[in-house]
Each structure stands twice: as C-alpha cells, then as structure tokens.
C-alpha cells in the first residue's frame with residue numbers, strides 16, 4: 101500500500117506547490133509554515149484537488165478519509181449518538197472513549213470546539229483506514245487530549261497515516277518527516293535519520309541535537325531518554 105506522487109505541480113495565482121515522493125505505510129508527519137501548502141497537499145493526496153501536472157497514484161488503498169482542521173465541517177447528525185453511529189461505530193463505546201458519555205443526546209454543535217474535535221477524532225479512530233489524513237488534528241485540544249491523540253495514533257492500525265500540523269509540544273512517535281517550504285513538499289526521510297535535517301523541528305529537539313544527543317524519535321520523552 102502506498103501513495104506515490106510523481107512530479108506533481110499545482111498552482112493557484114501566485115501560490116505554487118511541487119512534490120515528488122512516496123507515502124509508504126507508517127506515520128508521516130508533515131510540517132511547514134502558515135500558508136506553505138499543507139492543506140493543499142492533503143487535498144491533492146485524497147484527490148479532492150487535481151494537480152496541474154504529474155500524478156498521484158494510490159496503490160492498494162481501499163478506505164481513506166481526510167479529517168479537516170475544523171471539526172464542524174464533519175457534523176452530519178443532530179445528536180452525538182447519531183453522529184457516532186454515522187461512522188458505523190458503537191455510540192456508547194466511542195462517547196466513553198472521548199469523555200462524552202453524558203452528552204450522547206446533545207446536539208454536536210452544543211459541544212465546545214475541543215469536545216467536538218475529540219468526538220470527531222474518536223469516531224475516526226473507531227475503525228481502521230488504509231489512508232488516514234489528519235489536517236491539524238491537535239488544534240483545539242489541551243495537553244491531556246493531545247497525549248490521548250498521540251496514543252491513538254501510535255496504537256492505531258491505519259496503513260498510511262499522514263499528519264499535517266503546527267504542533268511543536270506534544271507529538272507522537274512517527275516514521276517519516278516531511279517539510280513543505282518554498283513551494284515544494286519533500287520527504288526528509290525515515291526517523292531518526294531525518295530529525296537532524298528537520299528545519300521545523302520543535303525547540304526541545306533542536307536543543308538536544310545541539311547538545312550532541314541523538315533521540316530515537318521526536319517525542320519529548322525520546323529527548324529525555326537520549327544520550
């Protein structure tokens with residue numbers, strides 16, 4: 101299973117994005133500055149946007165989903181219970197998993213932004229995806245919820261997971277790092293080798309590298325354990 105991007109080029113007015121590379125099975129972290137083109141790349145990966153040149157080939161991908169930054173975009177039902185059921189998931193199990201067991205009869209739009217994000221993510225992780233694309237999954241979550249999300253990601257059984265994020269404090273263990281900059285998205289390689297090439301690395305990782313330590317992965321815990 102893989103998503104292969106062959107010499108793709110996309111432009112809209114002054115904005116351009118080019119990319120060649122392969123998203124193999126595993127967890128991919130994609131970072132880049134505001135407006136660099138992360139959401140555009142996410143849309144190209146799913147086929148919601150078509151490149152002007154080149155091709156995006158999804159091989160062996162049967163099920164895929166794209167989680168938008170704004171959880172409101174995903175709401176289709178009038179109650180939390182029905183919303184969870186719409187994903188084919190067990191409402192009580194999922195509501196319990198995201199701490200909303202006492203809100204199952206509420207309108208999803210009466211939840212706070214963070215609660216709605218938690219609900220949406222818990223629905224996604226209630227099933228396995230071949231290709232799971234998450235645009236800013238950490239936004240609106242507090243530190244405790246971010247750690248829960250990291251655990252769901254690390255324990256999840258998605259084939260290819262692609263995380264687009266600005267998050268720089270609570271990060272999951274990942275397999276590959278990508279960077280979007282100067283109109284190009286590129287894979288920096290597998291972790292841990294890619295960490296030293298990661299310009300957008302969070303300060304705690306940069307500091308560890310400056311001190312000569314070699315973390316096995318990108319989490320704060322990896323830095324603490326690194327020699």
Ligand SMILES: Nc1ncnc2c1ncn2[C@@H]1O[C@H](COP(=O)(O)OP(=O)(O)OP(=O)(O)O)[C@@H](O)[C@H]1O
Pocket residue numbers: 112115132133134135136137138139140141
């Ligand atoms: N529908 C659109 N119409 C016109 N310009 C757009 C549209 N969507 C995005 N853009 C522009 O394309 C560029 C890339 O946007 P994109 O949303 O991919 O960036 P991003 O890296 O995801 O940003 P952020 O970090 O803020 O989420 C930006 O300059 C943005 O303003």
